[in-house]
Amino acid sequence: MGERVLLIGVYGMELVECGGALAANVAAGGESFATLMLCRERMRADVRKAAGVLGVQEPDFLGFRNGYVAVDEEHKRALVRVIRTVRPSIVITQDPEHSLADLDPDRRPAMTLILEALGLASREFAADDGLEPHPVPTIYYMTPSRPNCVVNIAPHWEQKCSAMDMLESQMEFSGRHWSEALAPGDAEALVPGFAEIGSDLERGRAVHRALDRAVHIYHGIGHHGHYTFAEAYRREGDFHLPTLVR
Template sequence: MPERVLLIGVYGMELVECGGALAANAAAGGQSFATLMLCRERMRADVSKAADVLGVEVDFLGFRNGYVAVDEEHKRALVRAIRTVRPTIIITQDPEHSLADLDPDRRPAMTLILEALGLASRDFAADDGLEPHAVPTIYYMTPSRPNCVVDIASHWEQKVAAMELLESQMEFSGRHWSEQLTPADLEALVPGFAALDSDLERGRAVHRALDKAVHIYHGIGHHGRYAFAEAYRREGDFHLPTLIR
């Protein structure tokens, strides 16, 4: 069923990490949106290209790295985004995962997101000229304890292509893994790794291997029905008219 899906992300790569579900919704006739808090200028161009591949409309809030706060200014920005899109489904980071994640800003961002979800349907910031919007269904991405998976096999190549467009992220990943893993481990992970001549290509190659393994694990590797799957945790109970397979 087509929906209005809004990803509220902290960083740019989250758009691609949820890219399978977002692309599947767009392909089904729905509308997929992403509102991103932190995304540096160079990364914005990459993310915009990736969003085009996935059929996602992206908006950058322009928050400052290291200065995300649960204050009126930040709450207003997120509430405005929710009221503008008026989604039926929201995807955002997992509260459990974000608590122990050492990426800066994730912990205040999670509290900010939950506050904004609560305020969007109330009379907070009524002077923004937008009607309140009731809290929709919420899914947490890359959760510590998933309770559902989404079939993304038909959109796997789109997701790979979108990830490879995040060139600044791929360059960072290439440098990081080259420092963290031994040459033997890197060669086992990506045969021919030593012959790759740039951080960009090294990052792309390891991401291809890593992302494929993760999505197969949540698909057929986890006694599932799908070749490739994205894992999510739905907030609250599932309300079903009848039992489903």
């Protein structure tokens, strides 16, 4: 049975990075939602296309300013409103440990803001918004430093890859970056025929496909797991089980 799953992301690509779990939830009869704090105007059309591939509801773009994310009333109200409107049973968001050392701007204040909003959504904060408080749901941290569970995404692997392909502005940026950052021999080892690929867009797609495949195999069958491709997560708090499970 599916859940109401809400991704609270900082940047647009996070929607695809946990796209396997979001797609699996939809396939199980649930609804998957996404709200993104910082997403460039050009990127938004790409993210909408990716969401359509994954079966995610129309993404909500909060329009925060790069470099100015703050743990203040305005930003808290915006996130609390999303949580109370969607009323998720599960929230997926960035990993606090990983975001602490991440040099992407805004990740550190964004993480504190997200945790504050999750706590405040069930309390009397911003009661004048006209929405009923919503209790803190189950939280999963994506791409964690220390995962404690994985999700089978093998049935949704090609769906996830197709969604990543939709992020054309990101793929172009990645293609330029890796063309400059990788030695020719290293690029060729990663993607055979890399030098012959004719555009930054296709170079970015090819490298992302190779990297994503490696990462998801590593967390799946590469760890002697039950799944060929798996997304790694860390669930906040203990697992509460009526009986032991395999």
